[in-house]
Amino acid sequence: MLKVRGLNAGYGSIKIIWDEAFEINDGEIVAILGSNGAGKTTTVRAITGLIKPVSGSVEFNGEDLAKKSSRHILDKGIVQVPEGRQLFTGMTCLENLEMGAFNKQLKADFKKNLEKCYTWFPKLKERASQIAGTLSGGEQQMVAVARALVGEPRLLILDEPSLGLAPNIVDDILKVVKELAETGVSVMLVEQDITKALAVADRGYVIENGCITLEGTAGELVTNEHVKKAYLGI
């Protein structure tokens, strides 16, 4: 499980997130909610080692990963589906998935994991040899999720998976996420679309201006007055 304590991070001298603390248990789906610019993606980048946290600890299964390289963190099983998908648009769908198998063990298991991905996203099998940049937005998001799944995540981080996608495709993807969590994988779901996120999440945290201001179970957050006013427009 993931235990984040006192996490401070930013870019250069600009601090974006302040003393964040949250945790994600095994097999749990935790939503990280907040509006644009609240610090959600920075949180993701700090946890996955793409930026080095200024201070704080990111404990994952007993090991502090706060100062570790992004590669080491991947090896430990924290894999993300980045914001904006970040596919290799000139490569085929299959080549993109291959890139997700980043170490020897995963390369050996690639065939097995690929089959699993195809059962979750049958469309990707048809599209295997198609250039990723020519796929529809929804299919590209599926490639991005599958690329992460090939990395055998123990904690899967999804950063804004709903961005720019049709609602039914978002539902398809979230359904897979839910099934994945049932197999014991922890999921950190970073979202602006609070309704959709809380529909699948067990618990959630709300980030505002780089600080966690609210936390609770999905049910509590949906009925929270502040959340209703600020995010759901009710």
Add this chain to the structure above:
Amino acid sequence: MSTVLQAIANGLMIGGFYAMMGMGQNVIFGVMKIINFCHGEMLMVGMYLTFVLYTFFGMDPYAAVPFVAFIMFILGACIQSSLITPSLGTKSFTNLLFLTVGLGTLLSNIALVTFGSSFRTITTSYTGNVVQLGPVTMGLPKLISFVVTIIITILLFAFLKYTTLGKQIRAVSQNSVGAEVVGINVKGIYILAYGIGAALAGTAGALLTLFYVISPTAGSIFSFRALIVVVVGGLGSIPGAFFAGIFLGLLETLVSLLVSPMYKDLIVFVTFIVILVIRQNIIARRR
């Protein structure tokens, strides 16, 4: 007719060199989005390395090619890790412009100090041999060099297409953020790419020594040609660079033959401008 065929053969040959330069430039541009302005000087260094290996170690210029490629790869990797990677952090195009132009000046002046300004040549026992291919007569060294450039091009294609490292290079070119996310060592790929670019330039230099004069400024003409190849073929596109290189070589020799060698550079650069304008219009219309 046979003179035209002869010109085409020569054009293909020289085009192979332009293509090799352009492809090296494009591997570097692809991953780092920078233009290596000392690419021609790296070719020149490759020439002198071959010259040294030939003169002092009695090595045949073709046997020297793998050594030159290896030394250039190491040199490129050192330049990348000690100079270019740190300046990439500044995200300033001007910095990198000055850095690579300065490196080029440095390299050609080192050559000037070490070897003097006189032109050098390499003459082997087979330098004067010719091969008759139907109506076309070709110097044996030129023919061998052409075959080697083609082999290297194919190897480069295969490397980028099928090997893990090649795929990682393409991944970084297409999306460096995505590459970081899947755990690719992006800085390592930078070093590899610059090393490959330098090795390709050095190899082109080594292959040129048998029919081209070696001088501290020998690289500059290839530097310009490589830039044209890169722009015409498409920034970052390896197949584009290959075909643009061949096209440029053909254009040059055919213009020399059919118009006049005097107008060669003029027509090459005018064509370059015309292609740029036409392409700009196509791009503008698409939007």
